[in-house]
Structures are given as C-alpha cells and as structure tokens.
Amino acid sequence: MPGLKDIWVVIEHSDGTMKPVSMEAVHAARQLSSKSGGQVTAVYLSDQGGDDVKAVSRSGVDQVLLIVDPQLKTYISSRYLDALVGYMGDSSPSAILLPATNHGKELAAGLAAKLGSGLATDCVGLDYSESSGIKVERPVYGGKALSSLEFSGSEPVIITLRPNAFRSDTAGEFNEAPIVEYSPKWSEKSLLLHLQEVVKGVGVLDITEARIIVSGGLGMQGPENFHLLEELAEVLGAAVGASRPVVDNGWRDYSNQVGQTGRTVAPDLYIACGISGAVQHLAGMSSSKCIVAINKDPHAPIFEVADYGIVGDALKILPILTREFKKSVQT
Ligand SMILES: Cc1cc2nc3c(=O)[nH]c(=O)nc-3n(C[C@H](O)[C@H](O)[C@H](O)COP(=O)(O)OP(=O)(O)OC[C@H]3O[C@@H](n4cnc5c(N)ncnc54)[C@H](O)[C@@H]3O)c2cc1C
Secondary structure, eight states: OOSOOOEEEEOOEETTEEOHHHHHHHHHHHHHHHHHOOOEEEEEEESOOSHHHHHHHTTTOSEEEEEEOGGGSSOOHHHHHHHHHHHHTTOOOSEEEEESSHHHHHHHHHHHHHHTOOEEEEESEEEEETTTEEEEEEEETTTTEEEEEEOOSSSOEEEEEOTTSSOOSSOOOOOOOOEEEEOOOOOTGGGSOOOOOOOOOTTOOOTTTOSEEEEEOGGGOSGGGHHHHHHHHHHHTOEEEEOHHHHHTTSSOGGGBBSTTSBOOOOSEEEEESOOOOHHHHHHHTTOSEEEEEESOTTOTHHHHOSEEEESOHHHHHHHHHHHHHHHHHO
16 A cells, blocks of 8 residues: 545534544644655535535535435435445445444444445544554454555555544644535435434533543442432433443443443543552543542552542532532532
C-alpha cells in the first residue's frame, strides 16, 4: 500500500448533531493522512444538509460528501449501505473509518461483506508506514492483550474505532471544506425495508458521550443502593457507570460497564464510588480529566489515580453530595 488515496469517515449524527465519536474518527483520519498523504472525506448521509453539515465541513476534513435523499431520514443499514457503495464506483477510498457504535459496527460489517474488504473492529490504535500500509491495534481475549494487525488484499479497508480512544485535547480552528452533494439511485431491493417506529430510551445518557459519570462498584453493596448514584447523576446531568462485577451480578446493564471489557470513557469528571481501582477498571477510565474516589479503604488503589479522594462510606457520603450539589445548582 504505497501511500493512501482518500480516507473516508462515515459521520454518525443524531437529531441533526454530529456525535462526538465522529469528531474522534475525523481526528484519527487526519493523523493517518498526515503520514499517508491521503485526503480526508467526511461522508454524511441524511435527508437534508443544514448547520450540522456546515459544522462537519469545519472539522478539519478536506471535503464533505453529502449523500442526501428523503429515504435517508432515519438510519436503515441496507439503505445506508446501498447509498455508500452506489457512490463509490471508481472513486473508492483506501480506508473507511466508522465509530464502533451499534450503527457503525453494523454498517462496517455490511460494507466489508459487500466490498470483499478486510475489516478490523473496535480499534484503539491506528498507524501507517509505507512498507506495511495501515496497521491497527485492537483488544483481544476479553481485553487481556492487544493484537496488532495489517491488511492484505484489496482496498478499501474498513476500520471501526472504539469511542474515546482517539480524543483530541485541542479544538482546532479549520477553514470550511467544500461540500459535494450526491443523490443515490435506489434499486427496488434497497427500498423493501421500512422503519415503523424508533423508540428511544428515556433519560438514559450514553456513558461514552457523557461529560460527567457517577460510577458504582461492589462497595455500593447491592442494586437497591444504585438510586443514590442515579440521584447524584440527575443533579449533575451525568451518566451512571459501573464496574464489571456489578454488571456480572446483574445489578446494572452491560452498557454501563467501564473498563477493559466494557466501555472506554474519558469524561471531564469521573466519580468512582465503592470501586477498588483494579487495573482492568482503570484501563477504561484513567483518561478522565478529573477523578474523584469515594472508598472506605484508604489504601484502595483507586486513590493512586484520583485527583480528589474521600475516605468513607459511599452510602452515607452520596446523599450529602447530592444535597449540596442541588443547593449550588439552585443558587
Ligand atoms: C480479563 C478481565 C477483564 C476485566 N474487565 C473489567 C472491566 O472491564 N471493568 C471492571 O470494572 N473490572 C474488570 N475486571 C475485574 C477487575 O479485575 C476487578 O475485579 C473489578 O474491577 C473490581 O470491581 P469493584 O471495584 O467494584 O469491586 P472490589 O474490587 O470488590 O472493590 C470494592 C471496593 O469498594 C470499597 N467499599 C466497600 N464498601 C464500601 C462503602 N460502603 N463505601 C465506600 N467504599 C466501599 C472497598 O474498599 C473496595 O475498594 C476484569 C477482570 C479480568 C480478569
């Protein structure tokens, strides 16, 4: 793979706003292109253009490909796939990056199958060299090891990126990139599937997107005490996270799990309550900007990474924090 052609980033958006994870994918693509020389194209599929597409064009990409059609109003994988592959024709990119979200993973698998391309999922590292082309790193064996992979075969290669693994600390100022519009042509088959209804979880913040996370471990003693975390989370506009044994015990859903075999998070504030700080938990949250730990044991390893520590019973401290934050929010 001597030098890359285009690198595409498929932008995920919801309610007319680009998801933060797509900004990370753009950042990763820019880093890759600085080594490989390829251009970065953001691919935005929607029923309309608008302010969000303008924002994408100012995110540091070289161009935006706006695939626009009323049939793309809501995400349907077969339609998105047909639209993407339909555009490609002779102008196929060298690599397609997508976020490792539910939609991103589904699209990536479909693209790889349709194009007969190599697919690397849930990557946490991305590199390029002239001798071996694109190289990725991804966790394997339940997160116990990292595997390093190179691609063989034809382009484009398909890569999904783990949320929060490619965050940029600097928000750059970029010129507006050109926006190229394309209207897909549908086959009868593309339009066979119809979406009846989208049912959204009410008030559930995704931990990979939350700026504040209040997280609970076995020290919370049981599922009946997690309302203490939820109450604090509500006051702070935070999401609730959990350690793996909490999830294994069925106290919380897997989508809440932080760590090596759960989600990687990097919020501005992470409040760890009754979490010991095992290395597998730290692997998923140690990039948080500010870590507060509440633990009964002053020697708990979590205090080694915490910016602020409270030694005490989380079940007693949490209601006090909630009460005090409520007061300061009201004043
Ligand atoms: C391959 C592999 C992958 C793993 N992946 C993950 C992962 O993704 N995420 C993850 O979290 N773990 C993971 N683990 C498990 C990890 O090793 C730890 O076992 C786990 O993180 C411990 O969870 P915990 O801190 O909730 O529980 P514990 O280690 O039991 O800690 C509970 C803490 O609560 C404190 N405590 C008790 N009562 C109170 C109280 N009333 N108030 C305040 N503090 C109190 C205790 O002092 C203790 O520090 C993995 C393990 C392996 C082997």
